[in-house]
Amino acid sequence: MSPRSPTSSPPDRPSGSVKTAAELRERGLIEPGELIAVERVVARFAATITEELVELINPDDPDDPIAAQFVPRAEELTLAPEELADPIGDEPHTPVPGITHRYPDRVLLKPLHVCPVYCRFCFRREVVGPGTGVLAEAELEAALAYIREHSEIWEVILTGGDPLVLSPRRLGALIAALDAIEHVRVIRIHTRVPVVDPRRINDELLAALAVASAVYVVLHCNHPRELSARAAEACARIVNAGVPMLSQSVLLRGVNADADTLEALFRRLVELRVKPYYLHHGDLARGTGHFRTTIETGQALTRALRGRVSGLCQPTYVLDIPGGHGKVPIGANYIEQDGQIADINGELHEYPPHAEEP
Ligand SMILES: *Cc1c(COP(=O)(O)O)cnc(C)c1O
Numbered sequence: 001m002s003p004r005s006p007t008s009s010p011p012d013r014p015s016g017s018v019k020t021a022a023e024l025r026e027r028g029l030i031e032p033g034e035l036i037a038v039e040r041v042v043a044r045f046a047a048t049i050t051e052e053l054v055e056l057i058n059p060d061d062p063d064d065p066i067a068a069q070f071v072p073r074a075e076e077l078t079l080a081p082e083e084l085a086d087p088i089g090d091e092p093h094t095p096v097p098g099i100t101h102r103y104p105d106r107v108l109l110k111p112l113h114v115c116p117v118y119c120r121f122c123f124r125r126e127v128v129g130p131g132t133g134v135l136a137e138a139e140l141e142a143a144l145a146y147i148r149e150h151s152e153i154w155e156v157i158l159t160g161g162d163p164l165v166l167s168p169r170r171l172g173a174l175i176a177a178l179d180a181i182e183h184v185r186v187i188r189i190h191t192r193v194p195v196v197d198p199r200r201i202n203d204e205l206l207a208a209l210a211v212a213s214a215v216y217v218v219l220h221c222n223h224p225r226e227l228s229a230r231a232a233e234a235c236a237r238i239v240n241a242g243v244p245m246l247s248q249s250v251l252l253r254g255v256n257a258d259a260d261t262l263e264a265l266f267r268r269l270v271e272l273r274v275k276p277y278y279l280h281h282g283d284l285a286r287g288t289g290h291f292r293t294t295i296e297t298g299q300a301l302t303r304a305l306r307g308r309v310s311g312l313c314q315p316t317y318v319l320d321i322p323g324g325h326g327k328v329p330i331g332a333n334y335i336e337q338d339g340q341i342a343d344i345n346g347e348l349h350e351y352p353p354h355a356e357e358p
């Protein structure tokens with residue numbers, strides 16, 4: 001392990017990472033025969049893996065679930081006709097740069113398009129990357145002005161990119177600016193940092209989160225092996241600072257699309273005081289077909305989980321409808337066509353027999 005201290009890392013960069021095909025080869029993460037295809041992949045879709053994650057990968061396991069999520073592969077060059085550049089339709093709901101306003105009471109604010117790692121299944125893979133930078137000062141001002149002018153906005157969701165890549169100083173200033181807007185009552189931050197670069201969760205960053213009273217952190221995490229001792233400690237620091245944590249996961253073939261893995265993931269998150277919030281069906285991002293399951297597979301998994309783990313461990317299985325129509329729950333349905341209710345064993349029951357509204 002390298003002798004980095006939490007405060008010595010440069011403000012806008014993860015502490016050490018692997019980016020190019022040559023570096024991936026050097027670290028034994030790809031085979032020599034993959035080099036040319038992977039060079040083509042990384043020319044099209046950004047790739048970065050933090051040292052933290054490289055240490056978690058077992059190079060002898062061809063099916064390693066961490067490698068599957070972050071190591072670029074030739075399969076990404078296969079584009080399916082149904083795949084889209086903007087799979088969840090953010091673009092039509094972008095009134096000013098950096099803002100996505102699809103639901104009346106909440107907006108996404110994307111202060112930057114940089115991430116500490118680039119997930120191979122990313123739904124924003126056509127817009128995120130190291131060259132895409134941060135919102136210019138004037139653009140950020142315009143985005144804040146938009147939020148100020150729209151008094152129906154109750155919640156601001158910081159996403160990107162990964163907002164915790166911002167320096168604590170800039171993040172704190174942004175949270176303070178949002179907190180100063182009277183109608184903004186809740187600030188939510190979507191991030192992968194506690195898992196992929198846990199050293200960034202230092203005192204300065206925690207102080208920045210504490211600037212506003214209702215800040216939630218939503219951790220993006222897909223496999224229990226991501227939750228290393230250091231990741232667990234980073235989550236504990238956030239929760240102990242009074243910031244509630246939720247998680248979101250993506251259902252991914254070859255990573256977590258089986259009941260045992262999902263059970264272990266959600267149990268571990270709840271043990272760390274992180275409440276599983278959403279399990280996303282894989283979006284139709286380009287070159288991600290090898291990760292996608294069918295909706296039927298996802299529904300069967302939610303049904304299996306319902307029977308075997310605590311309600312605390314049950315996220316809502318959701319689909320972001322392509323074209324910008326928003327997210328809807330698509331989990332198992334327990335009400336049969338004739339009004340009977342299926343229990344977790346599939347047995348049908350009447351409820352309540354012959355009852356009608358008065
Ligand atoms: C997902 C999303 C949200 C947040 O939705 P919740 O269901 O509140 O988590 C808000 N705005 C946009 C544009 C989104 O895609």
Ligand code: SF4
Pocket residue numbers: 114115117118119121122123124125128160161162192220
């Ligand atoms: S952290 Fe989020 S935005 Fe960044 S590459 Fe992964 S899925 Fe995409």
